[in-house]
Amino acid sequence: MTNTMGSLAMVKRLGVMMVLLVVCTLLQAQPVSGRGDSWQEVFNNKKGTVTALWDDIEPFIYINKDGVLQGVEYEIMESFKSYLQLKYAIDLTIVWEPAGSFDSIYGKVRNSPQPGVFGWSYFSITPVRQKEVQFSPPYMPDLNVLVTNNLEPMYASSQEFTAKIKEMRAYTMAGTTMTEDILSLKKSFYPALPVTYKEQDYDVMRTIAGDNKGFGYVPLSVYIVALQKGIKVKRQHVLSSRRQGFAAIMPLQTDWKPVMDEYFSSDLFRIKAGAIIAKYLGSEVKDLVFENVQESAPALDLVSLEKEIVTKRLMDTAVEVQKHRSFRNIMLVLFVSVILLSLVLYNRFQTKQKLNRQLSAKNDQIEQMNQLLKLKILQARMNPHFLFNSLNSIQYFITGDDKKASLQYIGRFSAFLRKVINYGDELFINVKEEAELLTEYLWLEHCRFHDKFDYEIRVAPGTQGAAILPLLTHSLVEEALYKGVLNLTNGHKGKLCIEFVTEEDTLVVKVTDNGISRQDAARLDKKKGMMNGDDAMLMRRIDLFNAQGKRKITTSKAVWHENGTALNNATLEIPQPLFEQL
Known part of the structure; x- marks a missing residue:
């Protein structure tokens, strides 16, 4: 049975060889x-x-x-x-x-x-x-030189090379004098030498460069050009062949x-x-x-030229690397300059708005957090009134001599700011990190308005790793809080629910509240002379993302009715993966 299978395999190989031979003959004809x-x-x-x-x-x-x-x-x-x-x-x-x-x-x-x-x-x-x-x-002139892998030693004599030929593999280009030279070595020293044919001499040398036991013949002129191209092979000083x-x-x-x-x-x-x-x-x-x-002819001249070519190649590579480093350093300087300019513009904006960001000398930690917020505010796009209200809350705890509450609030506030700063430079974060940011934010707000509302954050199984733009949901949550639940009267307690789910290749974020309608909230803001640009800021971020590729983030708002209660709902649909190529 084994002999039969072996015979069939041999017949198949011969059939393939015959087909290739016929094709080559037809092409030449x-x-x-x-x-x-x-x-x-x-x-x-x-x-x-x-x-x-x-x-x-x-x-x-x-x-x-x-x-x-x-x-x-x-x-x-x-x-x-x-x-x-x-x-x-x-x-x-x-x-x-x-x-x-x-x-x-x-x-x-x-x-x-x-x-x-x-x-x-x-x-x-x-x-x-x-x-x-x-x-x-x-x-x-036609001079074929013997080349090997760079890891091979430099052979001092022809006998030294031919003694090791049984351990090696030959590569050449069919129908050429290089093949004649290879077959001559095979016939004279090792008839079982494996020979693989390539389309071009450069393919031969690239293959030898990747095979520790590879060798072959190439014209001297082609070998020198290959060195200039960066193909790493070693020319042996033995067994070269010359023709007319x-x-x-x-x-x-x-x-x-x-x-x-x-x-x-x-x-x-x-x-x-x-x-x-x-x-x-x-x-x-x-x-x-x-x-x-x-x-x-002086072989030393050729050795010197080889060294010169390799040295020049290394120098060119070093120059290219240095160019990349210089470009990177220039971009880093420009980036730092933009950050500094942004901070200056922000400070001027804060001065124009007469916002008081001076904290007492007794609270250096609050001042430090304030400075960190100044550094990242333009990237995180936090609503300034949340910062001031939080600082006022801390001041309230401090002046009330409630050290425990002060330290707890400062600790959570510090943790929130740290995450905002850390994620502010990220192109995207995952749902788990976004939910942690919302948890810290809502805890701080709930600490101030603990009797006004409750909140819940749900992350569906398998959704934690989904990608989202940092703080993308913050504006929706803040709108639901300040436009909806905190405007409830007659002792009604607000309920805020944020839900992250995955539907096929889309991350869906739903923010639901039982507060007053957005139309009623707009009338209240108009009566108070207040204007809010958070929604416009959110849309600008979404528009910028949508303009950069085929994948689009969509947003929608609606009013639901559940058990006779009107619920305000805002939904974000975010494609997954967030970017086509990362």
Whole structure:
């Protein structure tokens, strides 16, 4: 049974491999969509069109952040076009066609019946490929270097590395000379070596950077660019491989090779190619790439350049971090300045309103709480009359020599202010914390009006963790208290109920009282010449929240009738989660 299952699994794997092979073959067999005129046609007509196939790989050919095609190979091909215009007065049009992959470019060029098709993807000149395609002269030396994970030691000899190859995993790009180098090591030293194929050399190096036992081959120029990009791999100084160079490829039957050879052997090309390579790799890197193709090239120069690149990368990172710190410090200074300015404006406002916030010298604790309130009043938006009435109550207890009541009231008042200050800087708090704030507030008010009303705060199970804006319900509770229950006459005792419940993805807050109607309260305020902006303040906070996203807080008011008693009800519906992204 086990053998049968193993055979089935093997058949499935072979089937998948066959499908992939067929797909790759079909992709390579697809014809080039653009024109590929012959050199003879272009020369006779003094104009024509050729197609250049390419795949995105920096610095050879790629699309920059502005969406423009550029790179070493792109500019070399475009300079060839300029050369034909200058020497032969030929107007050549180059159609740049993305081919999708290294293998796809090679297959399309090899199978193309059109002579004017060029492939650009840093192709190495090898004897096997020379039997299938034509090559331009090399524009750049071809040196593959061995790279490993940064945690690997620096191997002193080839024998030292190959002795450990059984513990390692290889990564490479299919159909390349890097794969040839990997397979050569596999054949010579460890036939069971696992090899994983990636789409690009940068993918190979990123994978090696994340695999402690990973290694692979990459072109020296690509390795240096990867270092500049911050990809952390280690170049080993052993087992590097050299080939004739990087070049463009053309179909075997092309007649463009002689004129390409002519341009590549010209002084103009040597000057132009050097400038192009220096542009994308830097002059020092260009010199090292060209020098290191020589056996006698000074390896110390490359080591120094690697250290310089890594050091520059670290310095750039440090500068970026410092910029962020400076920005944060500037924002902190601005924030503190705004707080100080707010305090100054608040003090001026208090002076204009002739509010007496001076407490006796015997009560330093009350003065300290008053200063804390000044610091946070604009954020908490507490009603000033509650503060003054509370201070008057404390003064009443003190002058009445009721030390126990004074200390108890001061302690609860202090606890309430501490919570207001702590939550004043928070973007949101949970229902449990909001209910605690209301409990402290109503205890203080009940201490002053203990025979006027009773209160109840209900938090439904599973609701304590729901999010709410700090002190959002305070205005509704204060309105119910001062507009409703405290205006009852004829000995009627008020009842205030606050309820927090969750309905699907919404937190519902209901504030209910049995006091006088809001219309009667408005008439009383008008008669007394009083105006209250608490409701407008609440709506401003809700409007500001609703303007910042799709989730909306809604509010409504109604009059209910229960057992012949009219009840004033205010309801808040708060979406959960409160913010779409936190």
